[in-house]
Amino acid sequence: MTASATSAKPREVRESVIIRFAGDSGDGIQLTGNQFSAASALAGNDTATFPDYPAEIRAPTGTLFGVSGFQLHFASRDILTPGDRADVLVVMSPAALAVNRKWLKPNGILIANADSFQAKNLKMAGYTENPLEDGSLADFQLFQLDLSRLTNDALQGYGLSAKEVERCKNYFALGLVFWLFERDGGLVEDEIRRKFATKQLLLDANLKVFHAGWDYGENTELFALRYSVPSAKDIAPGTYRSIAGNEAVALGLVAASHRAGLDLFYGSYPITPATDILHTFAGLKEFGVRTFQAEDEIAAICATIGAAYGNQLAVTGTSGPGIALKSEAMGLAVMTELPLVIVNVQRGGPSTGLPTKTEQADLLQVLYGRNGESPMPVLAARSAGDAFESAFEAARIAVKYRVPVVLLTDGAIANGAEPWKIPDVDSLPIIEPNLLDDAAKLNGEPLLPYLRDPETLARPWIKLGTPGLEHRIGGLEKWDKTGHIAYDPQNHHNMVKVRQAKVDGIAAEIPPSHVEGPETGDVLVVTWGSPYGAALTAVRELQAQGLSVAHTNLRWLNPLPPDLHRILQKYRVVLVPEINNGQLVKVLRAAYALDIQQYNRISGLPLSVAELRDAIVNVLPH
Template identity: 50%
Template sequence: MDGQVTVKTLKDVVIRFSGDSGDGMQLTGTIFSDLSAMLGNTISTFPDFPAEIRAPQGTLSGVSGYQVHIGSESVRAPGDSADVLVAMNPAALKVNKKHLKRESVIIIDNDSFGAGDLKKAEFSTDDPFTELGLTTQQVIAAPITSMVKDGLKEFGLDNKSAVRCKNMFALGLICWLFDRPLEHAEEFLDRKFGKKPDLRNANIKALHDGFNFGANTHASTTVYRVENQQPKPGRYLDINGNKATAYGLIAAAERAGLELFLGSYPITPATDILHELAKHKALGVKTVQAEDEIAGICTAIGASFAGDLAVTTTSGPGLALKGEAMGLSVIAEIPLVIVDVQRAGPSTGMPTKSEQTDLMQALYGRNGESPMPVIAATTPSDCFYSAYWAAKIALEHMTPVILLTDSFIANGSSAWRIPQMHDLPEIKQHTVDLRPETDKRWRPYERNSETQVRYWAKPGMEGYEHRLGGLEKDYRTSAISTDADNHELMVRTRAEKVAKIADKIPQLEVEGDLDAELLIVGWGGTYGHLYETMQEMRAVGHKIALAHFAFINPLPSNAEEVLRRYKRVVIAEQNTGQFASYLRGLLPGFCPLQYNRITGQPFTVAELTEAFTKIIEQ
């Protein structure tokens, strides 16, 4: 393409990298996201993994994607539609057609668009763009595979290893298109392949070849620049939700003066928490990869009894298997954090897709009356603070706590300002040291009379030898009891203990217009999409507010007042209405509207805006 290249400044842009699972699109997107965050952009990402493991190469079911939304101002969601699509094969083009804006840019690997490739992607003609109706987009077609193979001959790599570098060529081309320096990408490749100099040098060469291809051929008449914001001073990290969860647990253990124990069985999409924590033995972290879900939580219960901050991680199917042991932790009244990274169900369902369908299981999925605090993280970076709060509540109130995240925020990332340890809330273990002075002999279920929290005695403390178990205990003596009245007293005491936590958690905040004509209510990982929807609707003159819940059980103490303040309330969630049903049960006469979708994909701002506008106009 000849002619002068112009530079266009953008407020924000959405880029989607897509190809086969083996094309390295997740890595490419991650590097570009990290690079953008380092340059001062705000980011929100959405890794979109195929549900089918090892699908045939070049087929529709094997397409993997990574979407990143970068902006000069606050970015809360990964974007509805892409301004730029990198499609490494026809299947990626076809699957992502629905994610493209009308005037978007499409970059393709021309070498992967042969007749056989088109057939695998179920095209019926040799012109995929016309067949898909993609007539208004700018197409940058580059023979990426052949150029990479030719450019890397000097390194003596086998054909497979050379071709695997083509994602770096695509990254270089994107860096040219968005006026990005390559130094940060080079540093990443240096760290990743430092012990394999040939691979390191080959990937860096492919990166520069892609950049130079764009610059030398004027692949586009316009290159783009997203202005950087001036962030609050501090150290920043592009972090995904699973890593943030791990860091939050480590920070809580450090703040509480305890060692951290994780008992876990690998399950998508929670396994990366186990992987991350296993790296930090030097920080007093102990990890056990158990033989099954039940063993995972039972080892954690044992570690809690022994005096550690104990955690178990899982997803929906694993949470079901942990049910009996969760009941044990309730009746034993021991501190335990249970992390459920929700995925599409039921049963195995769609392991790589995201939903909010475990809420009722978290609230009620145990036998007997077994109340348990439930917290839901709202963004990838909020996973740090939610994990910290889950540990704080568990240790201070001697109770198991369920932390709900989901696949979207667990795998997605955002820029996170690393906090100072002294800025985090204090964590006070509710140990026997806090027991009032008395001549009476200590009993395992002796409680604080105001909070109903029992005192924690750890093995090895002289005079505090004891045992706990799953049988009901006498309120006064802590001995095993089958007395009917005592059982009711203990059931109500455990429930009261959890309910009183409402006095210790932050109040529910309302964002937007105080005189809103519609209050949007959400919980957990939908925050970014709901916030951007609110802002878009306010920008066109609607009076809108958002109340987003992170603390589910108990609710914040002002929740009822907030919800009854507005004439029209709509609850948006990625299930059939679990939170709406929960609130109706707690608040007699509360009749919210609902917006529900269960597709395994995040909400889009466009669909939410359309639905909420219709509600206002009714």
């Protein structure tokens, strides 16, 4: 039987719904959330997700710090964020309720697994009274389910252990919410069949529980109403899929390697939240992708530099602590002018900080955190889907200019998923590696490894193994053109300047900035990275109220877009919201000597639409 959309109960149509699932780390919350997201995307909704999980893999059951959450925003219109607060909260335990009730809107639907609201769990969550019974949840529409009992009832006669039965209960909850929001269950059923392909008993049991959850919604008197979110109408035509930022980065780089005709090398050391990039690449060997799980972050980038010297599309990826370790080698790549892509999936810092939470506090680190004058192009993705294009662009620039390029994403982009319009491979730009691969190309002149292209200032990328092109490079300062070791004062000055000029010249690659809103006005909001969605949503809402506000997002952080200075001067106030203590704002103030406002919240969480609306209103000139 397939859970179908037919029902005898009345339905209410909603334009958008934000649902949040929460439970213990081992409750399958991320899986549940992802399956609901995928079904919503297939139903034609626009979607955005926000996984909010702890660093501990299986924190002790019932603890506050072990609560894992997943928020999904699905809508019949174009949306840009996973939403501020939820319309529906599903909690599997008292701890999940304690941590997440602040995220539920007043009068929101609260579905609680009542079975788990027992003395021990209540105590661990810090409750002296059972909140399901003491009236403290009167602001919400509370639905209590005995999930464990209902799951157990559904599995009578299956001969499963109590523990195995308990592990099925997230599918009961998923079945119920699928019923509640008219989602097609086929996708979940396929996933169960795939996951338990070799365990027939568990396959049958999970299917049964999923259907039981659906039937429960249909048959119980608890739920009188279903909700329908029609498919979105204002979405550009095309073929879509759901994609998370880490996967998008990997695919963007594989696509770049394909369009460059170069095999891809990925050197990395496991680190949250970047590790999924390594996982994705490790599964793409048929595309000529070599992965090197190094002994440490330093080896990861050094091996990558070796691969770049060996003419592969060389990529390393990490998070902030890993960038700190890679910094010296990043300088080597600057000095040797080899193409390299360095992905930094930012997380909360300093030090180990908040491994699973998002932050934007590595901008100054990647711009300036190296010894000597060590300029490096820096790009940032604004969303999961945009990470594909940004990664492709990072690779294209690295190869064209023979330069290491940093691509910044963050935890919210890395793990959050959104619909992505799949590009036609043939429409992607061709990347021309333009290797110096034949001594005959020298026309009898001596090989000059640091001879520069007059337009890009790029040096030749010499194909190793070519007779007559043997040469030496290294981290010591070198003579212009020959690349020999050089300590000459004027030569060093010139080389510092030319390395800078090369990076500055990349500005010619940056297309005109896109500003949404009036060309001149009261406030321009400037974002980079994941606050893009919330900021643009806030700006649109204020524009709808008649306010003179505009928004632009920077993909390029070094060099800055050539038209940015002119644009900033057209607004009475410029506001830069960031999940850090004010980093881009420092860069912009230094670059343009303008009085620029900042808004910052550094709590490991994405910025919300509501707070950005308030922040913009607060800086409106009177």
